[in-house]
Each structure stands twice: as C-alpha cells, then as structure tokens.
Amino acid sequence: MESAEGVDDAVGAEMRAYADELRASFLRLQEEAPALHEKARAVQVTEKSEDGLISATVGARGDLVRLDIDPRVYRRPDSRRLADAITETVHRAADKARARVVEVFDPIIPADQMRAHLDGDLQRVLDDMAARMLGKK
Template sequence: MDSPDRPDVAGMRAYAEELQGMFQRIQDAGAELHAKARAIQVTETSRDGLVSVTVSARGELVRLDLDPRIYRRPDARHLADTIAETARRATARAQERVVEIFEPVIPTEEIQAHLNGDLEAVMARLTERMGGTR
C-alpha cells in the first residue's frame, strides 16, 4: 500500500517502461534525427529587409548580411536592435524545426523544456511522472 511518503511504485514502473520505449525509439532513429537536427540552418530577414541573419539549430550565428542601404540611416542602436530581433526570430524558427524533427520520439513539452534550458520544468515533469513531490 502506498503512503504519502512513498511514490506510487506502479506509476514509477509505468514511467520507466515509457522511458525505455522512448530511449529505444531514439536509439533506433537517433543517428538520422541527430544528423537532421545538426544540419538545420534558418535565415530570417528583418522587417525592413536590410538585415539577414542565419543561425544553426542551437541558435548560433552562422552568417550575418547587412544591406549597404543601412548606411543611409546611421543609427547604431537601431541597427543593433534590428540584428538582435532578427536573430531571436531565426533562433525561434530553428528551435521549432528541432521540435518537429524529434516529435515522433520525444514528447514536445520535454524537447521544449530542454531547448529552453528550463531544468526546473524538466525536473518537475520527471518528479510528477514518478509520483513524487518536490
């Protein structure tokens, strides 16, 4: 019989079986999915069309293109903000593509939590699924 201090053993077993199935699916498709994810590059163009940013799946800057017309408006702060905003949009799209690739084998919420670096959400979900308390 379960007590408030002990996690639900049947729930833990079910979650362990689910994890085992997930790991098996990842292992079976892992190399192909990993290669697809690593190959992701997303390019976004600023709303004014003067800045183009390409990022990798991890949001790392791969390429930055600036249209020469940016010099007609010598506003460094505006240019910096435009680059940053365009890079954020490109990174968000890259992460969406990573989620799409791994959706068949990993629950979307878990992928998203990992991509966002949200360890708290990952641990809370694990604890919840294991039937424990935090």
C-alpha cells in the same frame, strides 16, 4: 475504502508502467536519435529585418552563420537602430531554429520536454518525470 496494500499495488503498477514506458522510449531514442540528431544539426533559419535590409542565418543552436546587410542601410546612418535591427532579426531566426529542432525530435521526445531541455530547465524536466511516475500526467 481501499486498503493500504491496494494503494501500494496501484502505485507499484503505475511505476512499473512508467518504467516500461521509459524503457521503450529509451530504446526508440537509441534507434532513431542519431538520424534525428543529424537532421537537427543541419537546421538553418534565415530571417529578414522588417525593412528587408538585414538578413540573418542561424544554425540549430541559434549561432549566427551568416549576416547580410544591404548597402542601403548607409543612406540613414543610425548605428543604434542598425544594431537593434540586427539583434532582433537574429533573435527571431534563433527562435524559429529552436522551434524546428523541437519539431525534428517530436516523434521521440515530447515538445514540452524538448523545450525544457533546450532551455536548460532541469527542474521542469525532473518535475515532469516525477509527475509521470506518480501517475499525475
């Protein structure tokens, strides 16, 4: 049976190891992040609708940069269908742009952490950090 001191020493060693890992990650982030940030900001994704009549280009944050609508859409005037097709096309482009941003930062930020950050899921980020500090990840 392990003594309380032995357990405390093991937990302390895990916490020190995690702190060292965080320090190294932070230094790497400081060094590499500016270039990766510029690369991520330059991400643009273009998607076409299923019928090919709508083309939507979004930026890294899913913001609409360009929307092209083929004049043939007016052959079948249906504003609800057109609006739905535009929305769906923009959402697919935004999802792909988000995935590319995650890929850009993958060398320095684990994909799960980056997705949590982009989702604004602070609780998931904090839970992950706590699990790592306790040696559960």
